[in-house]
Amino acid sequence: MKTLIAYFSHIGENLQDNEVVELTKGNTEVVAEKIAELTGGDLYKIEEDDPYPLKYTDCVNRAKKEDEFNVHPDLKPGMKLNMDEYDTVYIGFPIWYRAYPRIVATFLDTYDFSGKRIKPFCTNDEGTFGIALLEMQGVLKGAEICDGLAIRGVDVYDAEERIRGFVD
Helix, strand or coil, X not given: CEEEEEECCCCEEEEECCEEEEECCCHHHHHHHHHHHHHCCEEEECCECCCCCCCHXXXXXXXXXXXXXXXXXXXXXXXXXXXXXXXXXXXXXXXECCECCHHHHHHHHHCCCCCCEEEEEEEXXXXXXXXXXXXXXXXXXXXXXXXCEXXXXXXXXXXXXXXXHHHC
């Protein structure tokens, strides 16, 4: 069986150390690529059909509405996976409003993770999972959800040792 690293990452304006900064590569993508390098797993970028805005305030406003009304945006068409090929699935995301973005909720609802070993990882300005792990446990029935890895966005390029410990 194989390993999958599925992740959602936001480019454009992001919050780092309470400041808005421009990212050409999202923080979660940086971590996902390192996990793929260390595990030899397949990378899968969770993409939304209607991309999130690049401007920080516009993205925050949309994310807030999706969270408040539990809107699950559509995945980009043509991005289907054969989940039967994988026994271990790393799932990565930024933390938005103390949870994972609703596009990740769409991804989790799309596939059957029963019998899979799930290894969640996240990035954010605080370095915590918020309620994301609790939410994930409620959604992924029948999956083994392992301890996760939370990394502050400003630390992703200096986190190789932590990531290596997470995948070992």
